Amino acid sequence: MKSALVVEGGAMRGIFAAGVLDKFMEEKHYGFDFAIGVSAGATNLSTYVSGAQGLSKKIITEFATKAEFFSPLRFIKGGHMTDVHWLWHHAKTVLGIPVPGEQSAIPLYVGVTNTQTGKCEYHLATPDTVDTLMVASCAIPTAFREQPVIDGVPYVDGGVGDSIPVKHAYGMGARDITVVLSQPAGFSKPEVKNAWLLTKLYGHQPALLETMLQRPRMYNETLAFLNNPPDDCKITVIAPDAGFCVKRLTMDKRKLLLGYAQGRRMARRLLSSRKKLAA
Numbered sequence: 491m492k493s494a495l496v497v498e499g500g501a502m503r504g505i506f507a508a509g510v511l512d513k514f515m516e517e518k519h520y521g522f523d524f525a526i527g528v529s530a531g532a533t534n535l536s537t538y539v540s541g542a543q544g545l546s547k548k549i550i551t552e553f554a555t556k557a558e559f560f561s562p563l564r565f566i567k568g569g570h571m572t573d574v575h576w577l578w579h580h581a582k583t584v585l586g587i588p589v590p591g592e593q594s595a596i597p598l599y600v601g602v603t604n605t606q607t608g609k610c611e612y613h614l615a616t617p618d619t620v621d622t623l624m625v626a627s628c629a630i631p632t633a634f635r636e637q638p639v640i641d642g643v644p645y646v647d648g649g650v651g652d653s654i655p656v657k658h659a660y661g662m663g664a665r666d667i668t669v670v671l672s673q674p675a676g677f678s679k680p681e682v683k684n685a686w687l688l689t690k691l692y693g694h695q696p697a698l699l700e701t702m703l704q705r706p707r708m709y710n711e712t713l714a715f716l717n718n719p720p721d722d723c724k725i726t727v728i729a730p731d732a733g734f735c736v737k738r739l740t741m742d743k744r745k746l747l748l749g750y751a752q753g754r755r756m757a758r759r760l761l762s763s764r765k766k767l768a769a
Contacts (some may be wrong), residue, residue, distance in 0.1 A: 491666055492523045492663045492664045492665060493523050493664060493667070494522055494524055494526065494666075495524075495525040495526075495538075495596070495667075496527070496659050496667060496668070497531030497532075497534055497669075498528070498531050498654045498672045498673075499527070499528045499532070499628075499648065499649040499653065500531075500672030500738060501738040501739060502740045503530070503734075503737065504530030504531065504534050504546070505750045506672055506750070506752060506753040506756075507531060508547045508753060509752065509753020509757065510754070510756060511534055511538040511546065511757075512544060512753075512754060513757035513758055514538065514761075515543040523596070524662065525596050526598075526655045527601065527648075528600070528627055528648030529627050529628050529630075529648055530628065531670070532601065532648065533549065533624055535598050536590050536598060536624065537587060537588075539595055539596045540588035540590060542585075542587060542588055548585060549577070549585070550746060551746050551747065553581050555746075558577075558580070560739065568635075570634050570635055571634070572739075574628040575636075578621065578624045578625055589617045589620055590616070590620055598614070599612040600613055600614075600623040600627050601648030601658075602626040602640070602647075603647060604651070604697075605643070605697070605698045606698075607697050608701035609651055609697075609701075610648055611645075611651075622638060623640075625638050627647065627648040629646050629647050631702070634647075650698070650705065652712075653712065654669065654671065654709070654713075654716070656715060657712065657715055664723075665724065666723075667719075667725050668728065669725060669726070669727050669728070670728045670729075671727060671729040674729060674731060675727070675729045679709040679710055680706060726760065728757065729756075730749070730752055731756075735749065
């Protein structure tokens, strides 16, 4: 029975998954046939599959809180609000992040949203593709003004087309799936409130626009899949609790460290319960 690890994105909320995955690495918990992530979930997984404990925490708490990454003033002047290209390449250069595919324990698939079809595509991260995939998967529409191009096609944040790629993991044959969320249990995505603005900005890309408008419905359908999976599939969900205080663009390092600690705690509980069952 194939097993998979799926990690949701969520920008700075990814600090929770960073804690979960660091605890997994600490306990040498790599029992998955493959991993799939989108946005911050993909970058978190890039350090996990390479066994680079602590690097995702450092990227989020030290690099993503810098003005080089997040700058509303730069955005007002016509630049990026969140410069994911700088963040990935700077972190990779400074921290020496191992490239997935070179010494990975697990194959990593990165979700990116095709602007022409509005669908999320899942590409295997390799030394030749990982840089473009990571930037594209984290390219939040509007906040990152570019749409990274892969084979002549512009792409945006993988979370737009598939925030929690658990159904794709199931379609790839996984029947034992661990899912790390970035929203507390019980969360459901509200309806789009700025449809007029999205239409103005992305009306020239109708498939992408439709996906953006339908995103709450697709997200909540995925939550329903998690809560009621097929009979032949076991799903384990690791989610923050109601006290999780990190939002998409939280820059408060104290809050980020609390979110990281919560991720470690939730992972520890899961691994402890599994050890008890195995005893």
